[in-house]
Structures are given as structure tokens and as C-alpha cells.
Amino acid sequence: MKKAPLLQGRRGLALCLFVLLVSAVLAAWQFMPASPANPPAAGSVAAMLAELKDSTEPWRSNRRDISTLMADLTESRIGTAAISDEAVYVTTADGLQYWVPDQSGRIADLLLERYAGLSGERFPVTLFDTDGETPWYKRVLPYSPIGLLILLAAGVAIYRMQPYRARREGTGIGFDQVIGAGEAKLALRDVTAYLRDPAAYAALGARPPKGVLLTGEPGTGKTQLAKALATESNAAFIQVTGSEFSSMYFGVGIQKVKALFRAARKQAPCIIFIDEIDGIGKRAEQQRSSDAESNRIINQFLAEMDGFEPASGVLVLGATNFPNSLDPALLREGRFDRSIAVGLPGLDDREKLFRLYAGKIRAAEGLDYAQLARNTVGLTPASIAYIVNHAALLAARGEALQVEMSHFVDAIETCRIGEQPSGVTPLSATDRKRIAVHEAGHALIAADLRVGRVEKVTILPRGQALGVTLVTPVEDKRLHLESELRARIMMLLAGRGAEQLYFNEVSSGAGQDLQEASKIALSMVGALGMSPSGTLLSLQAVREANIDFDSRASIEAADHLLRSLERECLARLRLMKPALDEITQRLLDEETVPGEDVLAAIARLPQPSQDAQISVLIGPALEAIDRVAASAMNGEGLQLTPLGKDGDDEGPGMV
Structure with missing residues (x-):
């Protein structure tokens, strides 16, 4: 929800300053004491009141009891008297000033009763600081904290419940300013034409889409596409997030959904852009009170999407990184009619x-x-x-x-x-050699199997890694062969294999490598139909069918695949032992070795050794690979991260 235009920018600041200035002037006017035009005569009741308002200390310093007051009253020694809610102030004819406490008011009543029965000339009596003459702000002042809280709560409620405001002047971003996502922009062209002239579609009997879902990885430009669509179609634009409909109070989320669509219909043609729409969630069995409220919000959302006519000029545009987290009823035809994948730039x-x-x-x-x-x-x-x-x-x-x-x-x-850390504790000679061997193994297998372009290999810490082999893909790929996946696993296992070859013992530095290799192996076995046993069963299909499944067989198959590839990797490393020695020594001497030197070291291997390597090759020359994930096959398999990114392991490791 956007802020009201009146509260944005310099206008909001000027308005706040104006309100503060007016409040200060009114407060000064109310609390400023009024000065009399002519000073009162000495000895008069007006003069006594003026002195009392100035300070009651001259009277308070001289306390008397009721007997003194009655004696002065009987003997006519009182010059002036003032009655307040808590005391009686007396000034005698000879100038003596004293006070008599009167919390209950009984003394004032007695004084007035005797005063009424006096004969002859009576002394003047007045009231001082009683409830009848107390300024209004002093009566309200004790309740001001409660009043301020009520006003603040009312203001917040009014602001939160105000209707959604649409942006009409455009977002300043067109399709030309959105670089990449060519397929997505092409798919949105007819949506643009519909929003420009909804009546033309209705006249032909065509039913334009009510909703469009943008999916893709984070950072691919889904939000920019939504803003560009609003500009290109000259439509109003309302931007919200999926989590905005959640509330700790029952019914508030439903009212927000109603207010959103009501505002969109008034501003039609209008685009409702819901970023991170997966925040709405899925409907579930009402095991908790929060589930009931979430279900009601989704139901209201479904009803609202069914409620507006195709020619109303309202389009719901959603963006999410997790389309499988949305309720299936929300994705059916007639609600979100179209799903557009926003891919990576070429x-x-x-x-x-x-x-x-x-x-x-x-x-x-x-x-x-x-x-x-x-x-x-x-x-x-x-x-x-x-x-x-x-x-x-x-x-x-x-x-x-x-x-x-x-x-x-x-x-x-x-x-x-990752960033190169500063102030790292120097490693021992043994650890440096182990890291050098580990990274040399990664680099040689990556270069030999052509997993990608080996840019550099270093034993300097980067991010959470104690050493890094930087391998970058050489082309954009969406499909990956089984041989490519096997080659990547061998590259990940090469660091551990090199340690085992040199030291007959492995270290904890291969923990992240094993995690990545296991993800690939599990995807191959459980999602991509590349199990060594030949099974084609997809674990994702089993989960969606709600069938109990023992995953031990899949885990054993993935482990068997990893062990077989480890043996191939060790055999290849033994054949490249001279190159492994050379790169390891270069790393110990120079700490960083360019990728060209790794390729040169492989080229200097004896020819018989190179011919012998053919026997352990698992396929033809391998192309570059960027990321391997089951999602590339339109499934929800295990997500695999590209090589070189920081992992989620709890300690430093080697890549």
C-alpha cells in the first residue's frame, strides 16, 4: 500500500511543519495569562485575587485553625476573603494574611452561613481557583494521555484502512528499458493491447486473461516487467506484496483483499501487481486458527478474481520464485490464465x-x-x-x-x-600443502573433462573457502547430458581424491564438495531417470501422489553412483600425477595459478598417459555447465547451486 500523496516528499514535510506551527500558536494563546487593563485598587478583593494568582505563599506560610477564622469573623477583623476548593484565604483589616485548610468544604459552608447573618457592612468575599472558573484545558489535562492514544489509534486505523491508490502517471519504465526477458516481453504484448482497449476484445467475444503469473529466479527482472507493462498499456498500477494481506486480527486480511479489487475496478484499466505472491500461500486443513484465517483470505482472493467481468479492464499480475507454493485453485484457467517464465539474460x-x-x-x-x-x-x-x-x-x-x-x-x-577476507590467521605449512593438493585436483579434473573454463586456482581464502578453483561456464545451457552431470560430480570429488592420493587420508575441507555432489547424484537418481540401476521412478511424482515411499533404495543408488565416480576420478588423477605435482608446487610458491597454466600442465603429460586416459572417459568432449537442477526438467527436484558460490556449511571449507 502506498502512502497518501499528501504525505509524500516535501508536501508531507511542509504539512507537518504547518500543523506544528498552528498547534504552537494555539497553545501559546490558551496558556498566555491575560493582563488586566487597569491594576486593581489596593485592599480590594480584586487585588487579593491578583496576589493569590501570583503566589499563595504569603497565606500558606501562616496557617490558622477555624477558631481564629470565627473569632475574626465575629469581631469584624476580616478585610477580604477568598474561598477555593481546598482552603479559605483571609486578609485581615490590619493586613495579616493567613489560610485555613478546607478539604471537605465544610468550613466554607460555615463561613458563608455566618456571613449571611452578619449585620452592618460586610467584607468582600470571592471565589478563587474553583472548578467553576478553572480553564477548560486544566480540566482536560489529566485525561490528555488517554485522548492522545485514542486519536493516534484512530489515525492509524484510518490510514491503514484507506483505499489502495493507483499510480496513473506511469512508472517511467518501458519494455525498451527492460534488457533481456525477450520471450516474456513478447508474451505480454497481447496483454498490453487488451489493457489499452478492453472493449475491442469484448466486442469479438474474446476472453482476455484475468491473471498473468511471472516466474523465474530472483533478480531476473519480474518487477521491472510489471512496471513496464503498466507504462506500455497506459493503465493504472497498484503494487502490493503477498504478505500484505496477513494480519494478526481476524477479518482484516479479507477487508484488504476487497479494498484492493474495489480500488482496481474504480481505476480501470488497472494492473494489480502482487509481488512475492507465494506469500498468500496454500489452503490447508484448519488445524490451527491461523490456518482458518489464511484459508479465508485465499478464498476471498479466488472469489474476487471470479467476480470481475472480462471487459472490466483489471489484470492481476503476480510474481514469484516459488510457483509450486501457490494454491492450485489460484493457478487454474480463468484466474491466472497464463504463466510466463522470465529466464536468465543471454x-x-x-x-x-x-x-x-x-x-x-x-x-x-x-x-x-x-x-x-x-x-x-x-x-x-x-x-x-x-x-x-x-x-x-x-x-x-x-x-x-x-x-x-x-x-x-x-x-x-x-x-x-566471495570477498577476499582480511586479517586471516596464517595457515601452517601442512595445511597449505593440503589445500594446494585439494585445489589442484579440482582444477585438473575440471580442465581435463572440460566442465567449464578454468579461470584461476588459488589457495588464498575467499569467502568461507580456504582455497578456490574458479570455473566459469562458456555458454548458456538449459539441458545437461548425463555425461556432463557425471563430469561435474567427478570435478567436485577431485579435491578429496587428490588428498587421498597424496596423504592417504581425507580432511573436512571436502564437506561442501560432498554436499554439492550428493545433490546432483540424488537429482540424477530420484528426478532425472539417470540411476545406475535403471529405474525411471521420480520421487517428486511419488510425493505428489501421497504414497508412502522408502527412500533407502534411492539413497543407496546415489551413494553407489558417487562411489563409482570416485573410483574413476582417482584413476584419472593417478594418470595425471605429474601435472598434479606441478600445479601443487606452483600454488605453494605463487599461491595463484592461471587457468592457462593448468591446461599447459595437462598438455605436457606424456602421450601414452593421455591415450590411457581415454579408457576412463565417460563420454565425448564435454561442454560447459553452469547449474544442474531438477527444475531444468520442469520438475521440483533438488535445487543445485553453481560452483563457487558460498555454501551454507557452518565452517570454512575448500571448493
């Missing part, structure tokens, strides 16, 4: 993104944008924006006048393998 799109973001910083002339695009295969537009910004930060840190190519390269490495 090579040309990445180059355009680098040029776009580099134009916003002081970049050096002659930057190789094509090379930057080739080195960022598989990264999202948000990641590219981060890389450009981080490159500028690195340049500022080094007090450079411009952002050079070296800054961009360092920023890409930081994005892929």
Missing part, C-alpha cells in the same frame, strides 16, 4: 546490461564488455548490477580515478566466489 543481453550500468559510473574507455558478458554466464541482471557497483567500490577503495577492467574482473570473482 550473451547479448548481458553485454547490454554491462553497458547500461557502466554508463551510470565513471568507467574507463575501452572496456571489453563482450569479455565481461562471456565471464558472467548464468548471472541475473541484479547480479550484473551488483558487479558494476562493486567494481566502482573497488576503484574508490583503491583511490582510482576511473573504474578499470581489473576492477570489473575482481568484482566478478567476488560475486562468484
Whole structure:
């Protein structure tokens, strides 16, 4: 929900200052004491009242009892008297000032009763600071905290329940400003035409889509596409989030859904953009009170989407990274009629993104944008924006006048393998050698099996890793062969295998490698039909069918696959032992070895050794691989992260 325009920007600040100024003037006017035009005569009751308002101390310092008051009254020694709610103040004819406490008011009643029976000239009597003459603000002042709380609660309630406001002037972003997502933009063209002229579709009897769901990885530009659609279609734009309908009070979420669609119908043609729509959730059995409220919100949402006519000019646009978390009734035809996948940018799109973001910083002339695009295969537009910004930060840190190519390269490495930590405790010679052997094993197997382009291998800590082998994909891929997956597993197991080959013992540094290799193996066995036993059963289908399933067989098959690939990896490492020795020594001497030197070390191996390696090859020359996930096969399998990103393990490891 957007703030009211009156409260935004400078207008909101000016309004607040104006209200404060008016409040201060009114308070000063109310509390300012009124000064009499002519001073009262000395000895008069008016003069006594003026002195009492100034200070009651002259009377308070001289306390008397009721007998003194009655004696002065009987002997006519009282000059003036003032009665308040708590005391009687007396000034005698000879100027003596005293007071008599009167909390119950009985003394004042007695005084007035005797005063009525006096004969002759009577002394003047007045009232001082009683409830009848107390200013209104003093009577209200004790209740002011409660009143302020009530006003504050009412203001918050009014603000929270105000109708959703639509943006009419456009978002400032068109399809031309959204780089990449070409397929998604093409799919949204007819939606744009419908929003521009809903009546034309209704005249032909065509039923335009009521809802469009944008899916894809985080950072691919789903929100930007929604804003661009609103601009291109000249439609009003209301942006909310899926979690905005949740509330701790029953019924509030339902009222928010009603208010949202009511505002959209009034502003039609209008786009309701619900970011992170998976926050609405799924309907479930009402085992808890919160489940009941969540179900009612989803039901109201379904009813509202069924309630508006196709020609009403209202489109619900949702964006999510987890489409499987949505209720199936929400995704059926007639509600969200279309699901558009927003993919990763291609090579040309990445180059355009680098040029776009580099134009916003002081970049050096002659930057190789094509090379930057080739080195960022598989990264999202948000990641590219981060890389450009981080490159500028690195340049500022080094007090450079411009952002050079070296800054961009360092920023890409930081994005892929993490920041280089400072103040790290130096490692012992034994640990350095073990890390060097581990990383050399990764680099040699990755280069030999052509898993990707080996950019560099280092034993300097990066992120949570004690050493890093940076392998980048060389092309965008959506399908991965079984041989490619097996090659990636062998690359992940190569560090552990090299340690076992050198030291006859493995270390905890391979923990993250085993986790990634296990994810791939489980996906191959349980989702992709690549089990060594030949089974084609998908575990995802078993879960969706609500069938009890013993997963031990799948786990054993995945473990068998890992063990067989480990044996192949060890055999390949033994054949490349001279190259392994060379790269290990280079790492110990120089700490960082370029990828070209790794390829050169493999090329210098004896020819018979290279021929012998053919016997353990598992397929032809392998292409680059960026990420391996069951979702690439339109399933919900295990998600696999690309090599080089920080893991979720609890301690440092080696990649």
C-alpha cells in the first residue's frame, strides 16, 4: 500500500511543519495569562485575587485553625476573603494574611452561613481557583494521555484502512528499458493491447486473461516487467506484496483483499501487481486458527478474481520464485490464465546490461564488455548490477580515478566466489600443502573433462573457502547430458581424491564438495531417470501422489553412483600425477595459478598417459555447465547451486 500523496516528499514535510506551527500558536494563546487593563485598587478583593494568582505563599506560610477564622469573623477583623476548593484565604483589616485548610468544604459552608447573618457592612468575599472558573484545558489535562492514544489509534486505523491508490502517471519504465526477458516481453504484448482497449476484445467475444503469473529466479527482472507493462498499456498500477494481506486480527486480511479489487475496478484499466505472491500461500486443513484465517483470505482472493467481468479492464499480475507454493485453485484457467517464465539474460543481453550500468559510473574507455558478458554466464541482471557497483567500490577503495577492467574482473570473482577476507590467521605449512593438493585436483579434473573454463586456482581464502578453483561456464545451457552431470560430480570429488592420493587420508575441507555432489547424484537418481540401476521412478511424482515411499533404495543408488565416480576420478588423477605435482608446487610458491597454466600442465603429460586416459572417459568432449537442477526438467527436484558460490556449511571449507 502506498502512502497518501499528501504525505509524500516535501508536501508531507511542509504539512507537518504547518500543523506544528498552528498547534504552537494555539497553545501559546490558551496558556498566555491575560493582563488586566487597569491594576486593581489596593485592599480590594480584586487585588487579593491578583496576589493569590501570583503566589499563595504569603497565606500558606501562616496557617490558622477555624477558631481564629470565627473569632475574626465575629469581631469584624476580616478585610477580604477568598474561598477555593481546598482552603479559605483571609486578609485581615490590619493586613495579616493567613489560610485555613478546607478539604471537605465544610468550613466554607460555615463561613458563608455566618456571613449571611452578619449585620452592618460586610467584607468582600470571592471565589478563587474553583472548578467553576478553572480553564477548560486544566480540566482536560489529566485525561490528555488517554485522548492522545485514542486519536493516534484512530489515525492509524484510518490510514491503514484507506483505499489502495493507483499510480496513473506511469512508472517511467518501458519494455525498451527492460534488457533481456525477450520471450516474456513478447508474451505480454497481447496483454498490453487488451489493457489499452478492453472493449475491442469484448466486442469479438474474446476472453482476455484475468491473471498473468511471472516466474523465474530472483533478480531476473519480474518487477521491472510489471512496471513496464503498466507504462506500455497506459493503465493504472497498484503494487502490493503477498504478505500484505496477513494480519494478526481476524477479518482484516479479507477487508484488504476487497479494498484492493474495489480500488482496481474504480481505476480501470488497472494492473494489480502482487509481488512475492507465494506469500498468500496454500489452503490447508484448519488445524490451527491461523490456518482458518489464511484459508479465508485465499478464498476471498479466488472469489474476487471470479467476480470481475472480462471487459472490466483489471489484470492481476503476480510474481514469484516459488510457483509450486501457490494454491492450485489460484493457478487454474480463468484466474491466472497464463504463466510466463522470465529466464536468465543471454550473451547479448548481458553485454547490454554491462553497458547500461557502466554508463551510470565513471568507467574507463575501452572496456571489453563482450569479455565481461562471456565471464558472467548464468548471472541475473541484479547480479550484473551488483558487479558494476562493486567494481566502482573497488576503484574508490583503491583511490582510482576511473573504474578499470581489473576492477570489473575482481568484482566478478567476488560475486562468484566471495570477498577476499582480511586479517586471516596464517595457515601452517601442512595445511597449505593440503589445500594446494585439494585445489589442484579440482582444477585438473575440471580442465581435463572440460566442465567449464578454468579461470584461476588459488589457495588464498575467499569467502568461507580456504582455497578456490574458479570455473566459469562458456555458454548458456538449459539441458545437461548425463555425461556432463557425471563430469561435474567427478570435478567436485577431485579435491578429496587428490588428498587421498597424496596423504592417504581425507580432511573436512571436502564437506561442501560432498554436499554439492550428493545433490546432483540424488537429482540424477530420484528426478532425472539417470540411476545406475535403471529405474525411471521420480520421487517428486511419488510425493505428489501421497504414497508412502522408502527412500533407502534411492539413497543407496546415489551413494553407489558417487562411489563409482570416485573410483574413476582417482584413476584419472593417478594418470595425471605429474601435472598434479606441478600445479601443487606452483600454488605453494605463487599461491595463484592461471587457468592457462593448468591446461599447459595437462598438455605436457606424456602421450601414452593421455591415450590411457581415454579408457576412463565417460563420454565425448564435454561442454560447459553452469547449474544442474531438477527444475531444468520442469520438475521440483533438488535445487543445485553453481560452483563457487558460498555454501551454507557452518565452517570454512575448500571448493
